[in-house]
Amino acid sequence: MDAHQLPAAEKTQQTHELLNQAYKRLTLDSRRTPMHELVSTMLSHRTNHADEVKAYNTMLERFGDWEGVMQADENELADAIQTTRYPGQKAPQIQQTLRRIQEKQGEINIDFLKDIPVEEAMEWLTSLPGVGLKTATLLLLFNFKKPVLPVDTHVFRVSQRVGLIGASVTANKAHALLLSMLPKDPVELFNFHKHLFWHGQRVCTFYSPKCEECVLQHICNYYQGVRLKKIDT
Ligand code: SF4
Numbered sequence: 001m002d003a004h005q006l007p008a009a010e011k012t013q014q015t016h017e018l019l020n021q022a023y024k025r026l027t028l029d030s031r032r033t034p035m036h037e038l039v040s041t042m043l044s045h046r047t048n049h050a051d052e053v054k055a056y057n058t059m060l061e062r063f064g065d066w067e068g069v070m071q072a073d074e075n076e077l078a079d080a081i082q083t084t085r086y087p088g089q090k091a092p093q094i095q096q097t098l099r100r101i102q103e104k105q106g107e108i109n110i111d112f113l114k115d116i117p118v119e120e121a122m123e124w125l126t127s128l129p130g131v132g133l134k135t136a137t138l139l140l141l142f143n144f145k146k147p148v149l150p151v152d153t154h155v156f157r158v159s160q161r162v163g164l165i166g167a168s169v170t171a172n173k174a175h176a177l178l179l180s181m182l183p184k185d186p187v188e189l190f191n192f193h194k195h196l197f198w199h200g201q202r203v204c205t206f207y208s209p210k211c212e213e214c215v216l217q218h219i220c221n222y223y224q225g226v227r228l229k230k231i232d233t
């Protein structure tokens with residue numbers, strides 16, 4: 001059997017090992033508070049990191065704290081986060097989220113999530129406006145070291161091209177499917193996520209993947225099935 005025809009679970013394991021060798025291993029130390037991570041992830045949608053950070057800093061400089069952001073005029077908040085894409089949609093969404101957290105917890109603080117089971121924490125977070133699986137898993141893994149796998153656009157694209165998940169699997173379904181094939185160790189999951197993210201940004205890019213320099217070439221469905229056939233013809 002050729003390497004690219006291996007069962008998905010074996011391929012996932014090999015992908016993890018190969019990318020562990022290709023990229024540096026990271027420790028799992030949260031850099032930001034849970035509220036910072038939550039709101040930054042909402043700001044980051046279709047926005048580069050520098051513009052997301054600029055929006056976050058401007059917002060807090062202008063309104064002081066989460067209470068101030070929640071009570072700010074919606075248009076002024078949109079103006080403060082204008083370096084992100086869709087500030088007019090993100091501003092009310094952030095305010096609704098802050099209001100819901102305060103209603104549910106009596107304060108704008110989500111530190112309690114570290115003490116509840118992962119399924120319950122997922123359910124709680126995804127019940128907030130504008131918080132989907134990607135944001136919830138990022139927060140739970142990065143901040144609370146819970147064993148979940150965030151699947152962003154890069155992780156999703158690389159996983160589909162290599163053949164860890166099928167072509168018809170949605171990004172939402174990919175979270176559980178990929179997780180089921182990986183060790184339930186938060187540090188391993190964190191490294192798998194970061195390595196696929198970097199690989200998607202630097203090598204397996206959206207428009208022109210650099211297959212010739214890719215360490216996953218021999219196990220990759222896309223390369224074996226599409227690129228090599230094109231080279232042959
Ligand atoms: S071989 Fe090409 S398509 Fe496959 S993972 Fe590498 S860069 Fe992406």
